[in-house]
Amino acid sequence: MGPLTLFDKSFLEMLSVDQAVLFDLMFSTVISPIFYVEVLADLEKDDPKTRTREKVVADVAKKTPVMHSYPNISHVALCLNELLGSHIEMDGRPVIEGGIPVLHKGKIAVVNEQTPESKAFDRWQDENFHDVERKFAVVWRKALKGLDNGALATLTKKTLLIEDSPRNHEDALRIARAVLARSGQHFLNLKLGYYFLGLDPSMWRAVEARWKAAGHPALPDYAPYFTHCLTVDIFFNLLMTKKIISPDRPSNRTDVAYLYYLPFTKLFISEDRLHRRIVPLFLREDQKMVTGSEIKDDLIRLDEHFSALPEEDRKQGMFRLASTPPDDDKYLTTRLWRECGHSTAPKPPMPKNPGLHKEISQNLREVVALSRRPARKSFSQAELKDPDQRMIRRMIPRQWGKWTVIPDDVK
Helix, strand or coil: CCCEEEECHHHHHHCCHHHHHHHHHHCEEEECHHHHHHHHHHHHCCCCCCCCHHHHHHHHHCCCCCCCEEECCCHHHHHHHHHCCCCCCCCCCCCCCCCEEEEECCEEEEEECCCHHHHHHHHHHCCCCCHHHHHHHHHHHHHHHHCCHHHHHHHHHHHCCCCCCCCCHHHHHHHHHHHHHCCCCHHHHHHHHHHHCCCCHHHHHHHHHHHHHCCCCCHHHHCHHHHHHHHHHHHHHHHHHCCCCCCCCCHHHHHHHHHHHHHHCCEEEECCHHHHHHHHHHCCCCCEEEEHHHHHHHHHHHHHHHHCCCHHHHCCCHHHHCCCCCCCCCCHHHHHHHHCCCCCCCCCCCCCCHHHHHHHHHHHHHHHHHHCCCCCCCCCHHHHHCCCEEEECCCCCCEECCEECCCCCCC
């Protein structure tokens, strides 16, 4: 599996289905909840071309990664859990739903079933939408249009007692970080940040009590992920007060929300102009942003490479054939793999061992059966932090675009 990669909707829309398959094969993808929201909201978006709204959503759903994808937990849930005492890792790995833990042959296994989002995308590919999804799209579009970004930006600056005005993007980030580190304002930052990020009002008293019991610490040390998300919000609102980012374009707020998920990836891919300007300011040293057009051009070259292979090889299935990119630095994908510490050396074929394969299959079936029992053993947080194995169930098409992904001889 390739480097962990966060992408936005603008990138997937650039790709053909055949290119999207190669992208899914070559990269492990972190799927932001913002992406799902954006795709579904297109049910209420007018298309200037001939496609119906349903077809617009279906076209994106057909290109969404499924083989190596990891839907990240919402930033709202993560922020609240952090403020209630959970530690949120921000080391370039996605935070996914916990799954169902079971004890199998003395070892702890965690089973993640197909996610609700993934099941929804399966339906959307066939233009099958539930009424609640259509209603959500209507409400979301209406909320975006009705949001007064300019007024909200002014309110943010006023309530956080920010007197400085940014001259540029870098200056806005400096001011935002200084505000959150300012002595004597930690409670104000916590309370207003809680409101700005839309956290559950009913949990505020518990959050406040825990922070006070900890000795009224500064947010950057107390809740790093909450601080990251709040920094993004303050930065964005400061730029809107000076109209460096336009407050009149409702989708800007949605685009900026992708930055909440930067801590959980190694690469970020987007063709969006706003992303290209602001994302590099928030990246760690071990992270990188790549434009959508750069990746698309490389996927075209990869398509040519794999299409030129003998048909007999391609019948093995792309899941096996394209498990790594070509071992050649002329491909951007290959260079990105190496920069992120992944080997691109061709993997030797697995030796045929029917007995071993049968044993593995049997163990997998037993683990799944255990996860579906009503009564299961309970585990401590320490035991679940590093399970012996994790199983993620996915629905992978045999044929996707022009590619055979899984050959017919594989059950």
